[in-house]
Amino acid sequence: MSASRRDFLKRSGALVVSFSSLTAWVDELAFAQGPFGTQDQRVARQLDSWLAIGTDGRVTAYTGKCELGQGIFTVQMQLIAEELSVPLARVTLIQCDTSVTPDQGTTSGSQSTPTNFNEANLAQACATAREALLRLAADRLAVPVEQLTVVDGVVGVQGDASRWVGYGELVGGKKFNLTVNPAAKRKPAGQWTVLGKPAGRVDMAAMATGQFEFVHNIRLPGMLHGRVVRPPAVGATLVSVDEGSVRGLPGVVKVVVKKNFVGVVAEKPWQAVQAAAKLSATWTRGAGLPSHAGFYQHLRTQPSRDALLVNSKDVDERLAQAAEVLKATYLHPYQMHASMGSSCAVADVKDGKATIWSPTQSAYPTRNGSAMLLGLPAADVRVIFTRGSGCYGINGADTVSYDAALLSQAVGKPVRVQLSRKDEMAWENYGMAFAIDQRAGIDASGTIVAWDYEGWSASLGGRPGYDRPGNVITGQLAGFEPAPFTPRSPAPEPGGSFNNNSNAAPSYVTGCVGGRCGGAGTVKGERVLSHTVKSPFFTGPLRSPSRLQNTFAHESFMDEIAAHVKADPVAYRLRHLSDPRLKHVVQEAARAAQWSARPSPKPGAASSGVVSGRGVSCVAYEGDNGYVAMVAEVDVDLGSGRVTAKRFVVAQDCGPISNPDGMRNQIEGGALQGMSRALGEEVTWDDQQVTSIDWRTFHSLPLGFAIPTIESVLVNRTDAEATGAGETAITIVAAALGNAIFDATGARLREVPFTPERIKAALDSRLTRPSGRGAE
Amino acid sequence: MTLTVNGRAHTIDVDPATPLLYVLSDDLGLNGPKFGCGLGQCGACAVIIGGRAVRSCVTPVGTLDGAAVTTLEGLGTVERPHPIQQAFIDEQAAQCGFCLNAVIVTAKAFVDQNPQPSEAQIQQAMSTVLCRCFAHTRMLRAIKRYTGLP
Numbered sequence: 001m002s003a004s005r006r007d008f009l010k011r012s013g014a015l016v017v018s019f020s021s022l023t024a025w026v027d028e029l030a031f032a033q034g035p036f037g038t039q040d041q042r043v044a045r046q047l048d049s050w051l052a053i054g055t056d057g058r059v060t061a062y063t064g065k066c067e068l069g070q071g072i073f074t075v076q077m078q079l080i081a082e083e084l085s086v087p088l089a090r091v092t093l094i095q096c097d098t099s100v101t102p103d104q105g106t107t108s109g110s111q112s113t114p115t116n117f118n119e120a121n122l123a124q125a126c127a128t129a130r131e132a133l134l135r136l137a138a139d140r141l142a143v144p145v146e147q148l149t150v151v152d153g154v155v156g157v158q159g160d161a162s163r164w165v166g167y168g169e170l171v172g173g174k175k176f177n178l179t180v181n182p183a184a185k186r187k188p189a190g191q192w193t194v195l196g197k198p199a200g201r202v203d204m205a206a207m208a209t210g211q212f213e214f215v216h217n218i219r220l221p222g223m224l225h226g227r228v229v230r231p232p233a234v235g236a237t238l239v240s241v242d243e244g245s246v247r248g249l250p251g252v253v254k255v256v257v258k259k260n261f262v263g264v265v266a267e268k269p270w271q272a273v274q275a276a277a278k279l280s281a282t283w284t285r286g287a288g289l290p291s292h293a294g295f296y297q298h299l300r301t302q303p304s305r306d307a308l309l310v311n312s313k314d315v316d317e318r319l320a321q322a323a324e325v326l327k328a329t330y331l332h333p334y335q336m337h338a339s340m341g342s343s344c345a346v347a348d349v350k351d352g353k354a355t356i357w358s359p360t361q362s363a364y365p366t367r368n369g370s371a372m373l374l375g376l377p378a379a380d381v382r383v384i385f386t387r388g389s390g391c392y393g394i395n396g397a398d399t400v401s402y403d404a405a406l407l408s409q410a411v412g413k414p415v416r417v418q419l420s421r422k423d424e425m426a427w428e429n430y431g432m433a434f435a436i437d438q439r440a441g442i443d444a445s446g447t448i449v450a451w452d453y454e455g456w457s458a459s460l461g462g463r464p465g466y467d468r469p470g471n472v473i474t475g476q477l478a479g480f481e482p483a484p485f486t487p488r489s490p491a492p493e494p495g496g497s498f499n500n501n502s503n504a505a506p507s508y509v510t511g512c513v514g515g516r517c518g519g520a521g522t523v524k525g526e527r528v529l530s531h532t533v534k535s536p537f538f539t540g541p542l543r544s545p546s547r548l549q550n551t552f553a554h555e556s557f558m559d560e561i562a563a564h565v566k567a568d569p570v571a572y573r574l575r576h577l578s579d580p581r582l583k584h585v586v587q588e589a590a591r592a593a594q595w596s597a598r599p600s601p602k603p604g605a606a607s608s609g610v611v612s613g614r615g616v617s618c619v620a621y622e623g624d625n626g627y628v629a630m631v632a633e634v635d636v637d638l639g640s641g642r643v644t645a646k647r648f649v650v651a652q653d654c655g656p657i658s659n660p661d662g663m664r665n666q667i668e669g670g671a672l673q674g675m676s677r678a679l680g681e682e683v684t685w686d687d688q689q690v691t692s693i694d695w696r697t698f699h700s701l702p703l704g705f706a707i708p709t710i711e712s713v714l715v716n717r718t719d720a721e722a723t724g725a726g727e728t729a730i731t732i733v734a735a736a737l738g739n740a741i742f743d744a745t746g747a748r749l750r751e752v753p754f755t756p757e758r759i760k761a762a763l764d765s766r767l768t769r770p771s772g773r774g775a776e
Numbered sequence: 777m778t779l780t781v782n783g784r785a786h787t788i789d790v791d792p793a794t795p796l797l798y799v800l801s802d803d804l805g806l807n808g809p810k811f812g813c814g815l816g817q818c819g820a821c822a823v824i825i826g827g828r829a830v831r832s833c834v835t836p837v838g839t840l841d842g843a844a845v846t847t848l849e850g851l852g853t854v855e856r857p858h859p860i861q862q863a864f865i866d867e868q869a870a871q872c873g874f875c876l877n878a879v880i881v882t883a884k885a886f887v888d889q890n891p892q893p894s895e896a897q898i899q900q901a902m903s904t905v906l907c908r909c910f911a912h913t914r915m916l917r918a919i920k921r922y923t924g925l926p
Contacts, residue, residue, distance in 0.1 A: 069872025207873030210808025390872030704903025
């Protein structure tokens with residue numbers, strides 16, 4: 001351990017890492033590469049990369065999975081406290097700082113809990129440390145390990161209260177010099193005293209009292225303020241900038257231009273805002289955008305990259321022989337992260353080195369991408385993750401980090417940049433738009449014999465990763481290209497094993513690839529063909545990316561099929577599922593909701609006024625990363641087309657539950673965010689630019705809307721591996737709501753968002769709805 | 777001009793068109809009020825002036841000479857939270873926490889003016905406040921806890 005690292009450990013005593021302490025560390029730790037700063041997997045195998053124990057017995061742990069509002073910081077502290085048998089208050093956790101934490105890539109994809117709580121990484125490091133400490137204590141106390149117990153970081157001899165030794169005495173201040181032992185024994189969930197209990201968030205009090213320091217609150221000595229000037233249209237390029245237009249304005253320090261990247265730096269933030277507004281820049285006309293109204297048709301006509309997830313090669317035959325074939329098309333718009341706070345970062349670039357305080361989910365990749373933009377070696381860039389506004393995927397966090405880095409480099413001083421609301425919304429990486437055609441063949445008994453999915457979605461850019469800064473707007477403006485788009489058609493036959501990571505396959509198919517079946521269902525006739533086309537806008541992961549859009553189509557279509565054969569939607573799902581965990585959550589949700597078995601729509605509904613109904617939906621998230629089912633109960637006002645959700649019942653199985661209250665919080669937030677997305681959220685544009693640029697033009701349900709009761713049923717499987725829990729509930733909300741609206745009214749919603757106008761239109765079209773073979 | 781913030785008087789020397797938010801967060805170093813939209817649409821910048829929640833991102837500081845401003849950090853501290861802050865802590869009513877300023881400050885001002893609101897009145901009062909993590913259920917429970925509603 002280097003001296004600076006030891007000093008760092010001594011200082012890292014606060015539960016909530018505050019910025020004042022972070023800045024103090026910067027100088028001491030600047031570019032001390034230590035064992036980190038490399039992708040070398042040997043780093044992750046070193047126990048000292050994960051844990052250190054001070055002379056006072058305090059445990060300091062390092063994680064590459066960061067707190068984004070999902071509660072992972074607190075629950076990782078619970079894990080450490082549990083495995084090492086120390087009180088929560090004696091744990092210090094350092095997250096996502098490229099100078100001191102292991103490179104764990106990106107905090108995303110519902111992977112933090114699986115990555116750090118199953119048999120690897122942080123959890124296994126803790127187990128290794130515990131075994132090492134017990135061995136040391138056994139030597140010190142001259143008794144076999146089996147006779148030792150640990151309470152609150154003190155190892156004692158069973159039956160002899162006079163013989164004990166603390167962790168601090170055993171290893172305090174020294175390295176373990178061990179590799180993480182994959183066979184080190186984890187504490188069985190049955191013995192948990194800290195994990196599995198509802199721990200309050202360690203940051204909650206600071207947040208509620210305005211003491212918490214977000215990246216927005218960073219203030220460095222001599223810090224200046226930047227504001228970017230984005231193009232007026234998608235694809236517009238810079239012709240010229242008239243620096244004279246801002247000369248003499250108070251506080252203006254510099255106008256910065258790098259290819260198509262334009263920004264201003266001023267002494268104070270309001271001065272930067274004023275200067276950016278007044279800066280006169282000439283741009284070419286934009287590239288032109290496909291019409292918003294015709295966009296789903298546009299998707300089908302572009303060169304595409306095609307992929308077959310599964311193909312039983314008998315789907316056409318089965319459909320031809322089926323007693324009936326149903327088909328329907330589902331449409332899902334671009335949606336955005338639209339974080340509450342526009343994205344912010346602070347960069348200090350001078351003397352060929354850079355420090356960036358960034359709310360990125362990807363500390364190491366952002367370090368590498370920033371280095372490319374700055375023309376510096378990655379080893380000379382340090383990224384310190386600092387909390388931002390909740391992101392739900394790649395919001396403006398990465399791009400604003402690049403903005404701050406470029407502006408700071410241009411002035412040689414620390415620069416803070418916070419995007420305007422419009423710059424956040426008009427240029428972020430949106431969740432992808434989808435058009436999905438579904439066909440199903442049904443035999444004479446009403447059983448599904450073939451499921452045929454064909455989907456079109458649009459993609460551009462995405463997470464920059466380690467080498468693609470052009471995947472977000474700032475990188476592209478500064479001269480880097482997004483990842484290339486290479487059309488490929490026809491799709492090659494599925495290879496390898498079945499991987500339903502994007503939930504492109506419905507839960508009801510067998511998922512057989514290469515002779516092995518990994519699906520959650522029983523339908524053997526299966527074909528899942530996806531076409532990806534080039535998007536006019538940047539896209540990227542938005543909470544439950546593609547999984548949510550696909551699941552809306554699957555779970556709505558399953559409901560249509562069940563209604564067509566006049567089957568109860570819960571029983572009909574169970575009849576086509578094979579996965580016991582998915583079946584179990586469907587049964588649990590139905591039981592808790594006191595579901596009455598009958599087909600939809602509800603018989604005898606009124607033809608005017610307000611009618612009510614219920615719908616169900618479910619998913620095995622990413623095929624095997626969390627199991628969830630939801631029953632939604634809604635009221636629909638037939639006159640206005642307004643829908644009001646009255647009650648959500650959500651049953652969820654994510655393996656062993658680390659923090660039940662944290663999981664409930666994720667279910668509740670996911671359910672309501674899913675409802676907002678289903679009922680109101682859609683990115684719009686004209687022929688040149690995005691027109692969803694504020695909260696009047698992009699509709700997020702405010703705090704005052706009628707909130708449904710949310711009942712969470714937590715299925716705790718202490719014998720299973722941990723899965724993600726942050727993206728499960730949100731995935732199934734749109735279908736549950738659409739199915740409930742259908743149950744109430746007989747009107748089917750096939751396009752998100754379910755605006756009152758669309759609901760009214762669906763109500764009106766009930767009279768002309770075709771039925772039978774080829775019904776749509 | 778002068779401004780009293782959380783009980784302390786400050787002499788402010790900025791362009792009077794500067795929105796109050798920038799003075800609070802940049803000149804006075806406060807963390808509570810936040811920039812969310814700069815358009816008065818989300819509530820992130822809310823502060824209490826004259827007993828009412830005011831959106832500081834669209835309020836020129838020049839209109840506030842002599843005013844007394846209370847921010848989220850003026851209500852209570854980590855050690856001694858205000859009862860409404862305690863209610864949010866007890867209910868674990870947040871995820872990322874960025875909107876807590878909007879929610880707590882708006883609710884506090886409203887409940888002070890309407891000590892025994894109905895649930896519908898609370899919803900009405902909060903109808904222009906956003907939380908993108910959608911911790912709505914817990915937040916409304918916290919507000920009700922503060923007002924003593926069941």
